[in-house]
Amino acid sequence: MPYRCGSYHVIEKTAISAGVYSYAILCPEVAVDARPGQFVHIKVEGFTLRRPVSICDIDHKNGSIRIVFEIRGHGTAKLADANVGDNIDMIAPLGNGFTLPDGIAPDRRVITVGGGIGVAPLLGAAKAFRENATAILGFRSYDKIILANDFKQSDVHVITCTDDGSVGLKGTVTTPLEAELAKNDTDMVYACGPQPMLAAIVRICEKAGVKCEVSLEQRMGCGVGACAVCACGITRQDKEYMLMVCKDGPVFKGEEVLL
Amino acid sequence: MMKRDLTVTVAGVKFPNPVIAASGVYGFGEYYTDLYPLNLLGGISCKGLTLNKRNGNTPPRVAETPAGMLNSVGLQNPGVDTFINTNLPRLKKDGNVIIANIAGDTPEDYAEIAKRLSETDVDMLEVNISCPNVKKGGAAWGISTEGAALVTKTVRAVTKKPLMVKLTPNVTDVTEIAKAAESEGADAISLINTLLGMRIDIRTKRPVLHRNVGGLSGPAVFPVALRMVWQVAGAVKIDVVGMGGINSAEDAVEMMYAGAKAVQIGTAIISDPLAPLKIIGGIEHYMDVNRIRRITEITGKVEPW
Numbered sequence: 001m002p003y004r005c006g007s008y009h010v011i012e013k014t015a016i017s018a019g020v021y022s023y024a025i026l027c028p029e030v031a032v033d034a035r036p037g038q039f040v041h042i043k044v045e046g047f048t049l050r051r052p053v054s055i056c057d058i059d060h061k062n063g064s065i066r067i068v069f070e071i072r073g074h075g076t077a078k079l080a081d082a083n084v085g086d087n088i089d090m091i092a093p094l095g096n097g098f099t100l101p102d103g104i105a106p107d108r109r110v111i112t113v114g115g116g117i118g119v120a121p122l123l124g125a126a127k128a129f130r131e132n133a134t135a136i137l138g139f140r141s142y143d144k145i146i147l148a149n150d151f152k153q154s155d156v157h158v159i160t161c162t163d164d165g166s167v168g169l170k171g172t173v174t175t176p177l178e179a180e181l182a183k184n185d186t187d188m189v190y191a192c193g194p195q196p197m198l199a200a201i202v203r204i205c206e207k208a209g210v211k212c213e214v215s216l217e218q219r220m221g222c223g224v225g226a227c228a229v230c231a232c233g234i235t236r237q238d239k240e241y242m243l244m245v246c247k248d249g250p251v252f253k254g255e256e257v258l259l
Numbered sequence: 260m261m262k263r264d265l266t267v268t269v270a271g272v273k274f275p276n277p278v279i280a281a282s283g284v285y286g287f288g289e290y291y292t293d294l295y296p297l298n299l300l301g302g303i304s305c306k307g308l309t310l311n312k313r314n315g316n317t318p319p320r321v322a323e324t325p326a327g328m329l330n331s332v333g334l335q336n337p338g339v340d341t342f343i344n345t346n347l348p349r350l351k352k353d354g355n356v357i358i359a360n361i362a363g364d365t366p367e368d369y370a371e372i373a374k375r376l377s378e379t380d381v382d383m384l385e386v387n388i389s390c391p392n393v394k395k396g397g398a399a400w401g402i403s404t405e406g407a408a409l410v411t412k413t414v415r416a417v418t419k420k421p422l423m424v425k426l427t428p429n430v431t432d433v434t435e436i437a438k439a440a441e442s443e444g445a446d447a448i449s450l451i452n453t454l455l456g457m458r459i460d461i462r463t464k465r466p467v468l469h470r471n472v473g474g475l476s477g478p479a480v481f482p483v484a485l486r487m488v489w490q491v492a493g494a495v496k497i498d499v500v501g502m503g504g505i506n507s508a509e510d511a512v513e514m515m516y517a518g519a520k521a522v523q524i525g526t527a528i529i530s531d532p533l534a535p536l537k538i539i540g541g542i543e544h545y546m547d548v549n550r551i552r553r554i555t556e557i558t559g560k561v562e563p564w
């Protein structure tokens with residue numbers, strides 16, 4: 001799939017919780033090829049390295065994509081200064097995206113499991129399955145909850161968990177995941193979030209015999225596969241490979257990642 | 260309108276323009292063909308090749324720095340044979356001058372790689388005695404005149420390909436190393452490779468790079484690179500290719516005034532994949548404004564105080 005490098009207009013900006021922003025970016029030439037799980041690589045003025053941010057949702061009708069990001073350091077803080085009408089310089093769409101098989105029978109289901117900001121890339125994936133998808137969303141506390149309504153509006157069945165129990169189930173995403181998998185009607189699990197959470201999800205899926213895909217993070221340079229800085233160890237057919245998260249990922253099969 | 264001439268000749272090899280993608284940021288060109296044809300660049304210096312495939316260092320391998328970055332890739336590459344069989348044919352078809360950047364643990368490794376490449380139609384070899392990210396070889400050969408001389412001599416003995424030796428800035432006197440390579444038969448010198456640096460994450464007390472230290476590149480190193488290119492150009496008779504922090508056409512022109520016949524663009528491509536094209540366009544503009552017909556006219560034409 002071809003990628004583009006250009007400047008695109010922000011057409012909508014919302015603060016969706018403290019320090020978390022949602023941008024809609026008008027980029028028809030990007031949107032037409034973009035798939036859930038891919039990312040955009042954003043040039044922030046004054047920084048040498050671009051910032052990778054997942055594509056949260058794609059509006060094919062409008063020719064726009066949506067990104068949702070959290071302020072983590074200086075780069076994302078600067079990115080959050082952009083307003084409607086400003087331009088965002090990005091390389092997009094990049095990476096492989098989630099495998100979204102068209103052959104899922106109507107009585108089979110998928111589960112998306114996201115922790116914190118990691119729920120963002122899963123919205124597009126869950127929307128592809130609508131009521132056949134269950135989204136398990138984990139946050140630290142009620143004030144950190146993001147995107148739950150967006151999942152619900154797409155008829156996705158939502159299970160919210162918070163570490164402190166302030167909303168939804170108390171505890172981590174793994175308990176509801178095990179419960180859902182026990183129903184024995186899940187085809188595929190898609191996951192994104194902190195590394196320990198992903199490791200736990202991979203173990204649980206393995207035990208349940210359900211395929212799972214995880215979206216990984218790594219510090220990046222070029223974002224397109226050329227500079228070899230974003231490596232991660234991957235096992236395929238008992239052989240170990242150093243693959244590039246930007247090009248070969250960011251989505252990998254659960255059983256092949258060394259978490 | 261005057262007709263501009265951007266062609267340059269380095270080590271006897273003719274480049275249609277003086278802008279070359281630097282080794283390590285451009286893979287084998289394959290990831291940039293989505294954006295533009297590779298033949299818009301004067302040349303491409305390919306990712307550093309070793310005798311056998313290498314997986315490189317444990318990640319994280321990159322850290323941001325003020326006006327730059329650190330990397331600790333450690334020469335991850337598919338090995339020279341895979342390059343020859345799969346990457347080179349396409350590169351020769353799609354690109355202009357193709358430069359193979361080579362690295363080894365021992366002088367014999369360098370020679371073996373050079374021998375295999377001699378039988379191909381690669382245009383030039385860039386002998387990397389300056390990689391700071393590997394335990395053995397790499398920069399270990401580039402920090403002494405004896406090491407630089409030995410590797411250059413050993414490679415020269417087995418190949419007729421134009422030979423460019425790439426130097427590290429992590430030395431006390433870079434001109435001595437350049438002269439050592441020249442005296443053993445190098446046709447050109449390229450510099451600089453990265454400066455050894457470090458960053459620490461103060462929340463975790465750990466270095467950001469898993470290898471703890473890595474190579475600094477990007478705009479931050481430009482003045483150091485310019486100074487070294489100027490010194491080396493004054494010390495050797497062979498051609499000099501300048502790089503290190505070039506981020507604009509103005510930087511590239513400065514580098515040529517300092518004595519570079521051509522320039523390589525590294526980190527600027529990571530920041531902006533279109534950087535080399537913008538730099539070529541900017542050089543053309545500079546020539547037009549200043550009524551310079553041949554770009555070679557400016558090489559080394561700095562007027563020091």
Ligand SMILES: Cc1cc2nc3c(=O)[nH]c(=O)nc-3n(C[C@H](O)[C@H](O)[C@H](O)COP(=O)(O)OP(=O)(O)OC[C@H]3O[C@@H](n4cnc5c(N)ncnc54)[C@H](O)[C@@H]3O)c2cc1C
Binds near residue numbers: 051053074077216
């Ligand atoms: C494929 C991918 C998708 C992502 N999607 C999202 C998303 O949808 N929403 C979101 O909020 N965040 C996302 N991230 C994380 C986001 O890239 C980082 O939070 C951001 O780069 C931090 O930049 P900073 O300048 O604020 O932080 P700093 O810590 O100042 O950044 C310093 C350097 O480290 C890098 N870095 C720091 N943290 C990370 C990280 N977690 N992953 C990769 N690089 C990092 C930065 O890019 C920069 O080069 C994604 C990361 C990847 C790899």
Ligand SMILES: Cc1cc2nc3c(=O)[nH]c(=O)nc-3n(C[C@H](O)[C@H](O)[C@H](O)COP(=O)(O)O)c2cc1C
Binds near residue numbers: 334503524525
């Ligand atoms: C990610 C990365 C990988 C590199 N790999 C190589 C390499 O394989 N061989 C080499 O000779 N130089 C390598 N370099 C060094 C560059 O070619 C160049 O000398 C250096 O980065 C300075 O130029 P710049 O500031 O324009 O990047 C690498 C640099 C970077 C940033």
Ligand code: FES
Binds near residue numbers: 221223225244245
């Ligand atoms: S960021 Fe350059 S290869 Fe992945």
